[in-house]
Amino acid sequence: MVTNDATILKVKHDVLREVAKLAWEGKLEEGRDEMPYKMIPGPQAQFRCCIYKEREIIRQRVRLAEGKCPSGKDSMNVVQVIGAACEECPIASYVVTDNCRKCMGKACQNSCNFGAISMDDTRAHIDPSKCKECGKCAQACPYSAIAHLERPCKKVCPVDAITYDEYGICIIDEKKCIQCGACVHSCPFGAIGTKTFMVDIIRLIKAGKRVVAMVAPATEGQFGPDITMASWRTALKKMGFADMIEVGLGGDMTAAAEAAEWAEAYKEGKKMTTSCCPAFVNMIRQHFPTLLDNMSTTVSPMCAVSRLVKERDPGTITVFIGPCIAKKSETLDLNIQGNADYALTFGEIRAMMRAKDVELEPEENSYQDSSVFGKRFGNGGGVTAAVVQCFEEMGEDIKPEVMKCNGAAECKKALLLMKVGKLPADFIEGMACVGGCVGGPSKHKAETEAKKARDTLIGKADKRKVLENLEKLGADKVHMHRN
C-alpha cells in the first residue's frame, strides 16, 4: 500500500511494539526513558538533523503510545501533533518554479486579479502578501511553472481544522477536528499520531479482568484470504483476551434498528442520516448542530455488540479493533451507555501481538456471528444495503432514495444540502472514509488491494438472514438507541 509515510511506518510500529512489550513485562516505568536511546543508538543521525532531535521524537511517540499528549500539554483530542517531528513545511501556497521562462505572454500576470505577480531577473514572482490563493495563475501558465504547495496535512483535512503556530508548527483546532484521522498518514514526516489505549488494555488483561475483543466488519480481507475470523480469535485468545466477537453482528443489529427508524421517518416524510460512523457523527455535532434532530438515534454496531456482550456477562471490558481512529473518540463519549470501553487500530493490536510473539495464522473459518450484510457494513453503501435487506425481511414495501456519501467531502456536501432543505434524497449514508470503513486511516491494505481476499472470505460465509440471525443469537432484545 502506498502512503505518504511508508518509510516511517516501521518506526511508528517499532515504538508501539516496544511500549507494548514493556507494558506486558510490567517494565514500562523503568524502560520508557531508555527507549529513545535504544531506538536511536547514534552516533549518526538517520532521518533528521541530529540524534537529539530523533530521540526527542521517539520520546514524544512513546508518550502518544501510552495515551498521553506528546508535548506534555493536556488536551482531550485523540489526534495529536508530534511537535518535534513537524518539519514546519513552507506555507507559501503558490510558488513559481524553475519551469518559468519569463515568457512574453505573461498569462500569469494577466490572470491575476490581485496584482500579486511581478517579474524579477529570471522568473515571475508571487508576492505572498497579495496572493489570495485563487490558483488562476497556475491554470494560466503554459509551462506548468506555478506549483501549488500545500501542507499535506492541511490538504487532506475535510473540516479545515489544521493551522500553524508562528513557527510553522502544525496545530489542530480541536473544536473543528472530527477525529477522522485522515491527516495521520498524510504527513510525510509522521508528525501526526493518535493516543492509544494499548497500555491500559494490557494492564487490565494482566490484572485478570475479562476483556473481550470486538473485531470490525472491515477486517476480513485486510490480511489476505487465509486470515479468517477464526485466525483472529485464536491469536487474540493467545494474548489473553477472554473471547472475540465480530462487530458485523452489530452491523446486523444496527441495520434492523435503523430500518425500523427509517421506515417511520419515511412515512412521516422526515429526512434522516445514519449514525454509525463516528467521524460523521462528530461532523454533524461540531459543524451541523442544527441537523442533530435528523441524525438516527440508533447506536453504532460497535456499541450494539458491546451492549450484547455486557448483557451476557456484566463487568466485561469490551475492546473494539479496526481500521478506525474516530472510534477512539466514540469510546470517550460517556453519554452513551454500554459502549465499548476502548478502541484499538489494526496497527496497535498487531504491535501488542508481536510484543508477545503472537501472529495471525491461517485457519479454516469455523466462526460466524454475522450475516453477509453485517459483514459488508464496512463498505461504502453497506449500511444502505443492510437496511434495505431488513425492509424486505420486515415486509415493508419501501424504496428510499439514499445519498451514499463516500468520504468526508461528500458527507459535508450532503449535510450542507440537508441544512438548507435541498437534499435530493430521503436519507444520507455518511461514511467519513473513502470506500467506507475498509478505507479507514489505519487500514492495513488499500481497499483495492484487499478486495479480492475480502470477497473470497465473505463469499464463504453462509447466507443467513439478518432478522433471523438476531433472533437466533438473542441479539434482538438489546436496547438499540442512544438514550
Added chain:
Amino acid sequence: MKVTICIGSACHLKGSREIIKEMQDLVSARGLKDKVDLNGAFCSGNCVKEGVCVTVDGTLFSLKPEECTEFFEKEIVGRL
C-alpha cells in the same frame, strides 16, 4: 457542564466504570442530559491519588465509587 472521568487502567481498577454507570443513571434519572456532558479521558498522570480522577468544568477531583451520589449532588447538581 463538562464532566470528565478518567478511563485509564489505574482509574479503572479503582472503579471508574462503576462511577460512570452511576453518573449515567443519575443524569438520566434527573433529566439532566442536556445539561451534563459526560466524557471519558485518557490517563492524565494523576494516578497517585486514592480515587478516580474526575474533572468538573476543569477542576480536578479524586472520587471513590461509594462517594459518587453525594459528589453528584454537591459538585455537579450544585454547580448547575
